[in-house]
Amino acid sequence: MTSRLASPTAVRHNRRRPYYVHVESTTVRNTRLSYRALGLLTYLLDQKEGWQVRSDQLSKGEGREGREAIRTTLRLLAAEGHYRLERRRLRNGKVVMGTAVSEYPVEQWIKDHEIFSTQKDPAVPVVEQEDGTFFVEYPDGTLGSDGFEIDPYDDAEPPADPEPEPGKGLAEEEPPAEEQQPATPPKNATRTRRPRRTPAQKAADDAKKEAAANQKAEEKAALDAAAEEVAKWWWDDAEKHLGPFVGKTNGYVAMRGMVKKALEKGYTKRQCADALRHARKHLPSAQQWQNALGVITNRIVPNQSNGRAPYSDSATWGYQGDDPPSTPVGTTSTPADDLDDATFGVLARP
Known part of the structure; x- marks a missing residue:
């Protein structure tokens, strides 16, 4: 679904029903997710889309865990397709940082994580399209799906986000003063539905996996x-x-x-x-x-x-000989320590 951004640096929520915090049973029963990860994911999904995910703020307050525990949990959520850091190139030419959160595991996010977590900059680069959606820009310059689905409720007007409790989270933070919101796409703008996979395509994908x-x-x-x-x-x-x-x-x-x-x-x-x-x-x-x-x-x-x-x-532990060793299966380079602590705001201007 198209994420309605309160600001270019806001969290993009990948939700199928926008009226309450909804976590699918497949997510709850995913044994690769710790109870800590499930709790943090639910908390993130309950925030306004103007929110900015920062581990130092998430670790503050009564009953919260330490910053390192939060950062480790965010990396786990990223590997399982529920969270990612994005470097967004907007239509007006500005480049900003933001995050995306999904109530259900997104296979495309998992694949993108495997690609970009090994890069020097682990943030996933996305490019805004004319209709307000985003495409992922891969290292070879090609564009691909960002994993957001077409939601049957997407045409309905979403209810106002609930006001957060005082002193909780970052909902009270304002976006950077120099940032401008991107132009709102026309209401009658046409949207292209991604074709569903045929049984043959599903079988081929399963065979590859x-x-x-x-x-x-x-x-x-x-x-x-x-x-x-x-x-x-x-x-x-x-x-x-x-x-x-x-x-x-x-x-x-x-x-x-x-x-x-x-x-x-x-x-x-x-x-x-x-x-x-x-x-x-x-x-x-x-x-x-x-x-x-x-x-x-x-x-x-x-x-x-x-x-x-x-x-x-x-x-x-460096390279042996003239050529670097190939990365063994099951290992990836360590992502940047501050994966969730990027500086939000304008990074580049046209």
């Missing part, structure tokens, strides 16, 4: 097998040369986890094996393990006349 899931499972199994191979070899080799392991009972599991993480970062099985021998510990500490990997890959010089070269985490 199943193939992707199978590939992901195969890659995960291969990664687990490689980590197990290196870990088992080292545990036997260390017992021969260093003696029996003395330490916590889950030492083998912890060591295998360290190896798996290194393999995910692009290190080879041979590099991991050489690093374990260099560390000379059944279970190296995190610092010893990363230092050993740095030495094996020539990122850290082991001996110098003036002492060991200082440890550099970015250098140790």
Whole structure:
């Protein structure tokens, strides 16, 4: 449905019924969403569309959780297709930041999150159209659906939003003084309904999802097998040369986890094996393990006349060789810490 914006930086609500806070049963029963995420999503859906989502404000007040907990929850909602940060290019040429919230999981948002969360700027760029709707602008310059549905209630006049309780949320905040609202599209403007998928298209999409899931499972199994191979070899080799392991009972599991993480970062099985021998510990500490990997890959010089070269985490976990390692299935680059704390207002002028 078309989101009625109180200002260009307002939250765009993706709702099917605009008369009350409505959360579908599929959302409530989604086991990937924590109770905290369900509560925060319901609270966001209950706010006016002039609202601006900020974790520092959401964490204030009695009974609220900390800012980091709010930010983590927003990232979970984004990954599950309920929330996203948008960089909006308006028809008048201005570029502003805003957020979008959906009462139900939007498959298109999930796909867009997988694409843009790996970018340097994780905000999803959207472009306003003549009828007031938005299209997503992808890295290759193409435009696609923003995931908002045509709602059967969309032609009805929405009721006035309820006034928030004093001191709650950000409903009392005014949009930036320099911002101007975009022109309201004509009431008789025609809207193009997106065609429904045919059974054949649905079957093809399901087949693609199943193939992707199978590939992901195969890659995960291969990664687990490689980590197990290196870990088992080292545990036997260390017992021969260093003696029996003395330490916590889950030492083998912890060591295998360290190896798996290194393999995910692009290190080879041979590099991991050489690093374990260099560390000379059944279970190296995190610092010893990363230092050993740095030495094996020539990122850290082991001996110098003036002492060991200082440890550099970015250098140790950086690219191996001339080309960057491919991102393993199931991993993404860490999104910006302030995903929900963008500066709202005009970012660029024509």
